[in-house]
Amino acid sequence: MRFSVPLVLFLGLSVFLLLGLDQDPQKIPSPFIGKPVPAFSLETVESASGTVSTQDYAGKPYVINVWGSWCPACYDEHPYLLEYAAQGQLPIIGLNWKDTREKAQSWLAQLGDPYVANAFDPVGDAGINLGVYGAPESFLIGADGIVLYKHVGPLTPDVWQEQFLARVQL
Amino acid sequence: MKNKIDRKNRLDGRTFAMFTLPLLLIVLLCAPLTQAIDAQTLNDPVLQIRYVAIGKELRCLVCQNQSIYDSNAELAQDLRRQVREMLEDGRADDEIYRYMIERYGDYVRYRPPWRVNTLLLQLFPVFIALFGFWMLWGTLRKHRSVNAMKAGSPELENSESAQDSGADDTANTSTERR
Numbered sequence: 520m521r522f523s524v525p526l527v528l529f530l531g532l533s534v535f536l537l538l539g540l541d542q543d544p545q546k547i548p549s550p551f552i553g554k555p556v557p558a559f560s561l562e563t564v565e566s567a568s569g570t571v572s573t574q575d576y577a578g579k580p581y582v583i584n585v586w587g588s589w590c591p592a593c594y595d596e597h598p599y600l601l602e603y604a605a606q607g608q609l610p611i612i613g614l615n616w617k618d619t620r621e622k623a624q625s626w627l628a629q630l631g632d633p634y635v636a637n638a639f640d641p642v643g644d645a646g647i648n649l650g651v652y653g654a655p656e657s658f659l660i661g662a663d664g665i666v667l668y669k670h671v672g673p674l675t676p677d678v679w680q681e682q683f684l685a686r687v688q689l
Numbered sequence: 690m691k692n693k694i695d696r697k698n699r700l701d702g703r704t705f706a707m708f709t710l711p712l713l714l715i716v717l718l719c720a721p722l723t724q725a726i727d728a729q730t731l732n733d734p735v736l737q738i739r740y741v742a743i744g745k746e747l748r749c750l751v752c753q754n755q756s757i758y759d760s761n762a763e764l765a766q767d768l769r770r771q772v773r774e775m776l777e778d779g780r781a782d783d784e785i786y787r788y789m790i791e792r793y794g795d796y797v798r799y800r801p802p803w804r805v806n807t808l809l810l811q812l813f814p815v816f817i818a819l820f821g822f823w824m825l826w827g828t829l830r831k832h833r834s835v836n837a838m839k840a841g842s843p844e845l846e847n848s849e850s851a852q853d854s855g856a857d858d859t860a861n862t863s864t865e866r867r
Contacts, residue, residue, distance in 0.1 A: 547793065647792065
């Protein structure tokens with residue numbers, strides 16, 4: 520009886536801290552989920568005269584994948600993206616973030632191009648506008664232009680299946 | 690004896706010149722590095738002060754536990770540039786904070802807002818302090834009543850220590866001695 524209060528407090532704190540172990544402090548929930556995706560209209564990686572706009576893809580669900588040739592995790596992710604592109608269930612728009620045209624183009628030439636279009640954001644403002652804080656990051660956009668989900672880190676088959684495909688009616 | 694001291698002193702002087710002094714210099718020269726190396730300053734001194742203040746309020750998202758003012762991470766540099774541009778555009782501090790929170794969530798601010806989901810965070814220190822005071826008050830009151838009993842009636846004290854095996858050591862020794 521005498522130790523019941525400290526014991527309860529100790530157990531409570533233990534459970535609290537134990538739950539905390541499973542949380543990844545690097546994963547910050549996106550405030551855009553449930554809100555319209557911030558529209559962008561940018562040059563393409565291929566040329567300064569081409570444009571990619573979120574408007575072009577409205578009406579159907581799609582994915583925005585933030586990548587850069589400087590990003591090792593993007594390299595790990597790349598074969599998966601090629602697979603998903605081959606399956607053709609969800610189109611993937613690339614947002615090439617803080618990169619150079621030459622490097623981005625040679626990346627796509629060497630590793631293959633899974634993107635339906637690739638926006639070029641060398642300074643990084645478009646990324647900041649989307650709340651991007653690293654690469655790779657992937658946003659799932661619904662047919663109505665609402666952000667349904669954001670994934671930080673490589674888009675593995677599990678995540679693709681359970682978080683992306685499962686969230687949109689195909 | 691005197692020789693020994695002299696030699697020791699000379700050695701200390703050499704250690705100081707060769708090791709301690711350079712180390713001290715390195716440490717002192719590092720002092721400016723505790724701030725981010727930010728070549729970009731604003732021409733208007735008032736804007737510069739606001740820029741620094743805002744930079745210290747915003748959390749860098751990749752190098753957590755550093756503000757964007759403290760950090761040299763690329764993202765921090767980009768966010769600082771964003772803040773600078775907005776300040777030069779004549780935006781208010783609140784607008785800049787709102788811009789960042791809309792994109793990166795409440796997490797980007799070091800001072801979280803008062804919301805339903807932050808109530809626990811905001812009130813927890815108060816609860817902890819109140820709990821501490823409550824414990825302190827209880828302990829003090831117990832001690833005072835034990836002391837009062839010791840001073841007052843020895844019989845009561847005896848019956849108390851017989852009932853409660855975990856009674857104070859001082860109470861036990863005092864009964865034994867009697």
